[in-house]
Amino acid sequence: MAVTTMAKAINAGLRKALEDDPKVLLMGEDIGKLGGVFRVTDGLQKDFGEARVIDSPLAESGIVGTAVGLAMRGFRPVVEIQFDGFVFPAFDQIVTQVAKHNARSSGRTPMPITIRIPYGGGIGAVEHHSESPEAYFAHTAGLRVISPSNPVDAFAMVRQAIACNDPVVFFEPKRRYWDKADVDLTADITSATSPFEARIVRPGGSVTVACYGPMVRTCLEAATVAAADGTELEVIDLRSLSPLDVPTVAASVRRTGRLVVVHEAPVFLGMGAELAARITEECFYSLEAPVLRVGGYHTPYPPSRLEEDYLPDLDRVLDAVDRALAF
Amino acid sequence: MTADGGPELIQLLTPEGERVHHPDYDVDLTPDQLRGLYRDLVLVRRVDSEATALQRQGELGLWAQCIGQEAAQVGSGRALAPGDFAFPTYREHGVAWTRGVAPLQLLSLFRGVTNGGWDPQAHNMALYTIVIGDQTLHAVGYAMGMQRDDDDSAVICYFGDGATSQGDVNEAFVFAAVYNAPVVFFCQNNQWAISEPLERQTRIPLYRRADGFGFPGVRVDGNDVLAVLAVTNAALAAAREGQGPTLIEAFTYRMGAHTTSDDPTRYRVAADLEAWKLKDPIERLKVYLARSGKADHDFFAAVEVEAQEMAVALRDGCRGLPDPAPASMFDHVYSEPHLLVQTERAAFETYHSSFVGGGH
The missing domain is CATH 3.40.50.970 (Thiamin diphosphate (ThDP)-binding fold, Pyr/PP domains)
Incomplete structure (x- = not known):
């Protein structure tokens, strides 16, 4: 090591x-x-x-x-x-x-x-x-x-x-x-685990949060904060986007009933859209709330002085978690 | 720009079939080899005309004709050694012929039963590339691989006058030059990129582009199979000897349409076509063979018979090409299992088997 x-x-x-x-x-x-x-x-x-x-x-x-x-x-x-x-x-x-x-x-x-x-x-x-x-x-x-x-x-x-x-x-x-x-x-x-499989990096029963790459750390930090309020996030590191490990996410959503997908990329036609459609189809009767997405906006990537406002951060992840729980 | 190719045009056989000599390039062929080239040219033209007819009959979705360019393709293809590797566009039917790709395999692509058609490794010829110019970079990469394998073979890469405007082709020139890759860039300047004349692609003769990249360029009479063979032999030899790339501009003419979907009467005049008919690659070799006594009437007649027999077999073979099984579209998307493709394939097969009789 x-x-x-x-x-x-x-x-x-x-x-x-x-x-x-x-x-x-x-x-x-x-x-x-x-x-x-x-x-x-x-x-x-x-x-x-x-x-x-x-x-x-x-x-x-x-x-x-x-x-x-x-x-x-x-x-x-x-x-x-x-x-x-x-x-x-x-x-x-x-x-x-x-x-x-x-x-x-x-x-x-x-x-x-x-x-x-x-x-x-x-x-x-x-x-x-x-x-x-x-x-x-x-x-x-x-x-x-x-x-x-x-x-x-x-x-x-x-x-x-x-x-x-x-x-x-x-x-x-x-x-x-x-x-x-x-x-x-x-x-x-x-x-080693197959690179084409997702991994649950933090188990939790309240809301599933699927993310990958740079957003995994952000979502784990959000999970720590949420836990202090009694909300247990199940954080899934997707790891692979093609193939997309839908079964791992679906199994989690059947437990939690809620899914938030987080990525830096714009949400429109992004990985979150695909995951939302598939989870809706596969877990329709388990869902307590619509699948929510947190990601970039439909704008060019902004000048760097604005990037903190563009990129999903801990607060935006928690905001989506709150909205999912409010349904 | 000179319509006849200008004084720099390398020629060993005039349009009238007269054998001429060039200070730098020559070939010394036996009568057998010369007759072999003639046979190649005639059979390739017959494949081309037969495929055009099959498209008109609805047996092919499309065909890209090579009529008029047979000498450029056969002459360069016959210069290759077995270990050399060719990268074609989608019009190199004459090159495919010289690499032993069966004409029916070419037709299978244009009939729509495959997006490939042959085993590239078995023929040392890559699959047809439809996106203009992409294959030039593949050719350079392959040549870089030969360098790393200490293989003293060479690569030949085909493209047209239109492709010389593509970024990839210019990047291929750069990569080949800086790595001194053993590749011969063979540009068939057939004067037309669908409807756009050469003047829309360049202000200087194409072979002179090579100067700017730092390797030699030559212009050869693309309708003269002997000159093409000689020039390609020299370029391949230079590549094999570690002298890096050469650009060959084969000055020729697209006698047919761009493809069977094109109508060239909308953009070019009949007089040009008539002028180029007088430079036909097959006719000039036939005249030379007959006048020099290297072939007789019986030989020419036998080639015609062979062409006719091949055409009949090609026609029957084309009509007999089976459609692929519907689920075969999922077969080789990936070379290792992929969850989405597996899922979609299963759903597709379930859907199809839901019909009475199990098929759709």
Whole structure:
């Protein structure tokens, strides 16, 4: 066990993947000598060489498009998109090629590509550096979309993503990069929980709160405050957005009768909308209140001086919990 | 811009079928090999015309014709070694022919029974790519993989004049150049991107774009199978020897419509088509073979018979292609089990089996 930040846990996971499989390659802007703008790939080029840890030209579509060719050749590329808002030049390659190639080739040419994207706000950044575009990718068949919320999961999940034969969009909650936890850096992924399953991170009987990535810590903090008032939140870390572990959430809602979904992304057509529809269909007779959503507004991500008003925080989560309980 | 390709056009066989020489490029082919190229060109054209007819009869949803571009495709395809890998657009029927992809496999895509059609690894040819230019980056990535595998093979990547405006193609040029990737960019400039002429894509000859990226570019007569073969041989050899990419602009003409859904009479004049008919890739090789005594009447007749037999088989095969099972749409969305797809598949199958007789 070692006290490790999420950024260092991902770094250790990448290192392990590079050690374990010679077909694993890293590619991205500034990931080599600099070690990435968040230092997530720090030291990897020095130890694994420029042929395996590749500083790419400044072109996101080029990064993902060449990863497709490398995957066709039998490699397992792990590409870094420097910030959430810069993934869109690569959107075409991700949606039309990465996502569809396994189906198009009748399973002959899988696309074991991991696309790492630091996402979300709360770091006081300029425009395009704070977004949560995960729903676009979860909407696309052929992609898997996962997001760790803590260093322990990050260390396992990044390796599981790389080991997966399907393309995985791996959303890293950048404002949690510096969160620390005890991580067993010798842990094997064979014994780790599937990255495509949700996990109840705090049991409780009053209201189910489903969240992922950066919002898990926020919701756990809300649960602590709520408990002081006698309200027991059951906090579920979804971990995976595609596939979405509806059964775990449904089982919880059958116990609590109430569901609040929390994410930084805009609520309109977001993961919360999907979860609300599915839970309404599956748990209709268990629900004591409509499923409520807490998330970003239908606005561009605001200037950073306003982001505290845009992002869900402890109070907005508790407000939704109160509204759910008031029904 | 020069309509005839200008003085920089590399040519070994004139439109009149006269064998000419170029200071930098040549091929030395046996009569057998020359006849083989002729056979390729004729059979590819027959696949193309047969598929067009099948679309008119409602057997195919669409067909993208390659008529007029056979020499560019066969000449470059025949330059490839078995270990080389080709990345096509959706019009490279002649390249597919040279890679051993059965014409019926091409038709299966345009009939709508598959979004792919063949095993890319078995033919060293990627599946057709419909989004313009996307495959150029795949080609460069594949070539980067060859570098890492210490494989001294090369990649050839096809695209059209329209694609040169795409960002991905320009990014592919950058990546290939800075990594010195063993890739040959083969641009078939057929003068038209659906209705838009070359002047809507470029102010300079396309092959000269390569200069700005830092690798050589050449313009070859795309209707001259010998020149295409010679130029592609040289570019592939350079790639294999570690000299990095080359851009080949094969100067040709799209004699047909963009696809069977297109009506080129709305945007181009018949006179252009008539002028290009005089540069036909098959006719010039036939004249050369006949005049030089490398092929006789019996040979040409035998190729016609073979083409006719192939067309009949292709027609029958196309009509006999079965529709895929409805639930097969769920088969390969992912390569590992995915909860949503499993759930939807089960619901789909339950719904279908609810009909009398168990089918819908």
